[in-house]
Amino acid sequence: MFDVIAPYATQLLLGLLLTLKVALGSFVLGLVLAVLCAPLTQSRRNPLRKVLDLYVTVIRGVPELLVIFLIFYGGTIVLTKLSGSYFEVDALTAGIVALGAVAFAYLLEILRAALQSIPVGQREAALVLGLSRRQMFVHVILPQMLQRALPGIGNQWLIVLKESALVSIVGLEELMRKSVIAAGATHHPLTFYLSAACLYVAVSALSSAIFAQAEQRLTPVQR
Numbered sequence: 001m002f003d004v005i006a007p008y009a010t011q012l013l014l015g016l017l018l019t020l021k022v023a024l025g026s027f028v029l030g031l032v033l034a035v036l037c038a039p040l041t042q043s044r045r046n047p048l049r050k051v052l053d054l055y056v057t058v059i060r061g062v063p064e065l066l067v068i069f070l071i072f073y074g075g076t077i078v079l080t081k082l083s084g085s086y087f088e089v090d091a092l093t094a095g096i097v098a099l100g101a102v103a104f105a106y107l108l109e110i111l112r113a114a115l116q117s118i119p120v121g122q123r124e125a126a127l128v129l130g131l132s133r134r135q136m137f138v139h140v141i142l143p144q145m146l147q148r149a150l151p152g153i154g155n156q157w158l159i160v161l162k163e164s165a166l167v168s169i170v171g172l173e174e175l176m177r178k179s180v181i182a183a184g185a186t187h188h189p190l191t192f193y194l195s196a197a198c199l200y201v202a203v204s205a206l207s208s209a210i211f212a213q214a215e216q217r218l219t220p221v222q223r
Helices: 002-041 047-060 064-083 091-116 120-128 133-170 175-186 189-222
Strands: none
Touching: 002 047, 002 091, 002 133, 002 175, 002 189, 047 091, 064 091, 064 133, 091 133, 120 133, 133 175, 133 189, 175 189
């Protein structure tokens, strides 16, 4: 088994690095957008709330694979028409943007729930102390929101990590694609698919440990 894997070990590790690049890029993009947009979901009079609600509904009802196709092929068409010359969206950018757009929808709901769980008295106390609304959000609301949302954020990271395998459909040679190529070349599919599974499990286990440690450290602060 190891003799079969050895010649392709470097390629598998390169695939794993690309998987992590896609997953991290998508996750960070989705999380930053979610943090910025979460306050907008609290105002009933804000028209952007309806736009965000519609976005979340649409994204949650569309397969992730379709979103990747829309960004990869649709992005090329749109940018070509806007620029007046052929412009191709590369697979890496399309994968990160597509999965980031999906992650944003789910992370926004996670942060919305966390934000709603913070007592109104926290906001009132911050305003009484003379903090501006921006200072109140950054120094009072944001830390509590992230702490309360941390378990959901950790779960969403694991989902994004697994969804990164979908970008292979547009030609990106991440871990899953490298495994398929090696399996086809050696006619040992089970060996390479199990190897890929072990790498995914290892990264997931390490990620879960990191999030668990972070949650453990932040919980006493909340109390």
